Amino acid sequence: ALHAGRLDLFYQPLCATMPSLPSDRCELTAGVRTSDDQPIPRPEMLDLAARYQLGSDIDRWLIGAAVEALVSDHPALSDMCLALVPLGASSVADERLLEYAIRRVREHPRIAPRLGFSLPEASLASHADVVRYFVTTLKQDGCQFLVGDLGFGGGAIDVLKTLQVDYLGIRGSFVANLLSSSVDYEVVLGLSRVTRPLGLKTVAEHADSRSVREALAKMGIEYAKGQLFDGPRRVTRFDESLLGQREP
Numbered sequence: 594a595l596h597a598g599r600l601d602l603f604y605q606p607l608c609a610t611m612p613s614l615p616s617d618r619c620e621l622t623a624g625v626r627t628s629d630d631q632p633i634p635r636p637e638m639l640d641l642a643a644r645y646q647l648g649s650d651i652d653r654w655l656i657g658a659a660v661e662a663l664v665s666d667h668p669a670l671s672d673m674c675l676a677l678v679p680l681g682a683s684s685v686a687d688e689r690l691l692e693y694a695i696r697r698v699r700e701h702p703r704i705a706p707r708l709g710f711s712l713p714e715a716s717l718a719s720h721a722d723v724v725r726y727f728v729t730t731l732k733q734d735g736c737q738f739l740v741g742d743l744g745f746g747g748g749a750i751d752v753l754k755t756l757q758v759d760y761l762g763i764r765g766s767f768v769a770n771l772l773s774s775s776v777d778y779e780v781v782l783g784l785s786r787v788t789r790p791l792g793l794k795t796v797a798e799h800a801d802s803r804s805v806r807e808a809l810a811k812m813g814i815e816y817a818k819g820q821l822f823d824g825p826r827r828v829t830r831f832d833e834s835l836l837g838q839r840e841p
Contacts, residue, residue, distance in 0.1 A: 595650055599626040602658045603668060603825040604676065606827065607796055607816050610810035618675040620711065621662075622825060623655045633803040635825075642681075653693060661698045662828055663704040669828045677709040677739055679758075685716035691727045698734055708738035712760065717752040725756060734756050739796065741760045743784060753791060761788050763814070765799025771805060 598618030600826045601624040609616045625633045633641075642648045659678050662670055670676055670720060684690050698705050710731070717724060717740065730737050740753060753761070763784050781797070788795050797809050800817035809817055 594625045594627075594813075595647070595654065597628075599630075600624065600629070600651070600654055600658070601626065601632075602655070602662060602828040604673075604828050605818060605825045607677075608806075609807050610797075610814060610817050611778045614672070614815055617673050618677070619670070619673050620679060620818065621655065621659050621828075622676045623651050623658070623812065624827075625651075625824075643683075648681040648682070648683040649687045649690050652678075652680050655793075656690075656694050656697060657710065658702060662705065662760050663707055664701050667828060670825070675707060675709050675737060677711045677737075679711040679741065680713075680714050682716045685712055685724060685727075686720050689721065690724060695727070695730055698731060698736060699755065702734060705731070705735035706737075709739060709759070711739040711741045711760075712758075713741055714743045718755075721752055724752075726756065728756055741796075742798070750787060753793075759793065760816075761791075761798055762794045762796045762798055762818075765797075768805065768809070769799040769801065771808060778808075781809075781814070785814050789813070795837055 601621045603624050604619040605622065606616060607620060622635070624635070625638045627633060642651055655678055659676060663676060690760060694710070695794040698819075712724060712728075712836060715767075732738070736834060737760070738756075738758040739760035739762055740758050741755070741765045743761055761784070763781055767777045767780045771781050785795055785796075794816065795814040796816040797805075797814050799819050800806050801819040801821055803821065805819075806817050806821070
């Protein structure tokens with residue numbers, strides 16, 4: 594699929610939980626089609642990518658496709674002030690891929706304020722120096738950053754204190770059950786309180802019902818992502834010319 598042009602670009606809105614907040618942010622993801630043009634479910638795609646160590650290759654394609662979509666001012670993204678590209682743990686550890694991302698952004702500096710990157714919590718402690726370099730470098734160009742899938746790890750909070758990120762994504766396993774589990778509720782509430790003195794906005798993952806989103810709003814969590822009315826939507830199909838080529 595990587596070499597035959599069977600990857601698609603999708604976007605998923607980050608929906609504001611309160612009317613006073615703008616709903617002009619989204620997350621970009623890659624989708625894969627089989628040889629007979631059938632979509633592969635995202636969990637299966639991620640499992641296959643991990644098994645065959647192709648996560649960095651898919652993320653490289655995603656970076657290139659995201660840049661091209663913003664440069665061309667694609668209609669699906671024209672109203673978005675921020676499009677976040679999620680990077681997997683293997684990509685955060687890949688210095689060549691991070692340099693590729695920096696290079697692509699600097700080729701088109703006008704899109705930098707509209708482009709962001711989401712980094713998994715698991716990569717922070719083990720790759721702190723690389724992450725700090727990546728964030729610091731692209732922050733100078735205007736890019737924004739989200740640390741995603743955050744639980745209640747003290748090590749990650751320590752890194753967040755010194756890392757210039759803009760958003761914090763709360764792990765979906767806590768969000769999905771916050772109305773039925775007092776422990777999950779307190780974890781989400783505690784994370785929302787931690788972000789305020791750090792000046793971060795929060796994004797709750799797996800917020801799939803109105804009642805959950807209403808609870809998030811009461812906690813002061815600004816954005817929600819889930820399958821309520823705003824699941825992933827296709828931006829467009831990209832041909833082979835937009836595939837991220839391996840760099841020497």
